[in-house]
């Protein structure tokens with residue numbers, strides 16, 4: 001029975017959450033006919049059409065299209081048997097007029113020559129803009145005509161058009177209708193068309209009047225006018241709508257008297273079948289005679305892949321802003337990081353109060369002769385405070401001299417300096433006595449021989465850096481003095497000898513942070529790039545429309561992946577060049593392995609972005625999810641502070657996240673020179689791969705199930 005109809009809809013229910021949009025709706029579209037679906041905005045027309053083409057899952061009832069159930073193997077729907085022109089333009093703005101039509105021709109499996117012939121026919125028929133005009137530069141009406149051409153290009157068996165004539169010139173509208181009549185009568189094509197212009201449906205073989213999720217009537221225009229004794233379809237629709245308002249269509253098993261001539265209409269639950277559909281079918285209507293089963297295309301088809309690659313590539317290279325974003329931002333981000341993070345801190349204002357000398361600045365001071373050995377094991381000191389102050393001539397420190405300790409402390413309180421360094425008036429004599437007396441020195445002498453420092457630790461980095469620098473500089477000073485005194489070299493050193501196995505004393509914080517920043521930047525770039533592109537594709541309707549034309553979600557995913565993974569290759573090269581060739585940061589391991597670890601994280605980010613794009617309804621939600629999850633991930637990653645600083649349970653959790661162990665791996669390769677077989681390198685690669693696959697599989701599953 002279903003085979004006799006192009007579309008057979010039986011008791012279909014569709015809900016959006018608690019909202020019932022299609023309410024046990026029935027509809028029959030004869031083969032080789034035009035079916036005009038009329039209804040006010042929001043009554044559920046688009047939902048019904050999307051369900052017919054298999055893009056929306058219904059919550060009840062059955063739909064048969066061209067003898068099969070949409071989405072079932074062999075039904076050919078979605079696929080090239082259907083031509084779908086959605087309400088939105090659903091085309092790529094970076095396409096030219098010609099590109100758009102060729103794209104749909106190609107994904108429907110047409111030969112280039114056939115597409116070309118068909119394109120020229122449609123170009124003339126629909127008065128399309130010039131071939132090379134970009135769609136983003138076309139008017140709304142022009143875009144709509146191109147969209148119609150894209151739906152018609154492969155001469156489908158069933159053509160479904162959601163408001164194709166909006167904004168179209170009346171003469172052209174007439175021509176489009178004539179074309180529809182011709183393809184239905186001569187080509188046996190079945191057409192479903194929705195429109196707000198009710199009267200243009202007079203040329204339809206049958207019209208369905210839809211309201212609030214019900215089909216109030218389904219009849220040929222002539223019969224409708226007869227039954228309701230009206231001049232226009234508009235009036236007939238009005239009468240039916242009034243009846244529904246008054247609840248006279250509620251008990252739909254009961255015959256309802258017509259308002260105007262008391263003729264009787266029988267109502268099915270949500271459709272009114274007035275009479276048998278008696279429009280003559282076209283003589284060439286082969287579809288009713290010949291049951292056509294379509295061999296279901298595989299999940300991946302080379303022609304469709306080529307068409308999709310071409311589309312993605314054009315979308316990419318014709319979007320200059322996008323290219324700038326994708327290629328320049330990794331460079332800018334890495335450069336900004338290397339220049340701004342972890343560099344030597346300079347010009348920290350430090351208050352100096354030197355009570356030992358009246359001339360606080362020690363002008364024309366010469367350190368020679370300030371430490372003179374005068375017998376075995378002793379040394380005579382003079383002007384040691386000035387000598388020490390010369391050791392403070394370091395780019396990190398800007399000395400600010402104060403006469404009194406009170407003034408200096410006051411300056412710290414007011415934020416003018418970050419610390420006070422105080423030298424007592426007996427510093428030199430006490431220092432000498434301290435050395436001479438050794439273990440017998442008095443506490444008071446010890447106190448006077450000390451340099452006292454008070455630091456503002458509200459900025460921990462500056463305070464701590466200054467503290468360690470002062471200790472370093474004092475050690476230098478002490479060693480220089482001891483050398484002059486001819487004491488045993490190293491006497492003044494702390495009795496702890498620290499050597500470096502990996503890295504060196506000079507390694508900056510930048511070097512610690514580099515692996516983390518490379519990985520987080522590339523992860524985020526991958527995630528942003530993928531989620532933005534996929535959401536744009538879906539939002540523009542291109543994704544859905546392509547799927548209706550027969551493209552599979554896997555093909556779309558694979559082709560996006562190929563292009564973005566290629567862009568990622570360049571982005572990683574750029575970043576590594578900046579860090580290791582331009583900034584010339586040292587590295588000990590294999591460059592290819594470092595490249596691989598960073599690249600893998602880029603892919604992992606893409607996969608994460610893919611998942612975000614699937615669960616997000618729009619760009620702003622995607623951005624919120626991306627940044628909302630990314631920031632905690634970054635903080636837990638050990639990028640800024642070693643994970644060893646976290647509570648043990650949190651540390652375990654952090655290590656399970658996508659890039660925590662990858663950062664460790666990259667650090668192990670770059671600083672320790674470990675190879676891929678080292679377990680602490682493999683862990684990071686393994687975790688990265690796990691997340692790459694996990695996000696990918698979950699996303700593909702969600703795409704397949706979410707409709």
Ligand SMILES: Nc1ncnc2c1ncn2[C@@H]1O[C@H](COP(=O)(O)OP(=O)(O)OP(=O)(O)O)[C@@H](O)[C@H]1O
Pocket residue numbers: 016021039040041042043044045046047048087
């Ligand atoms: N994804 C969705 N989630 C929730 N509600 C939706 C969704 N899509 C549509 N709706 C709601 O379902 C109802 C029917 O929408 P639909 O787009 O099918 O109507 P329509 O008849 O095609 O309207 P129009 O002619 O304006 O396009 C509307 O109230 C709409 O707000």
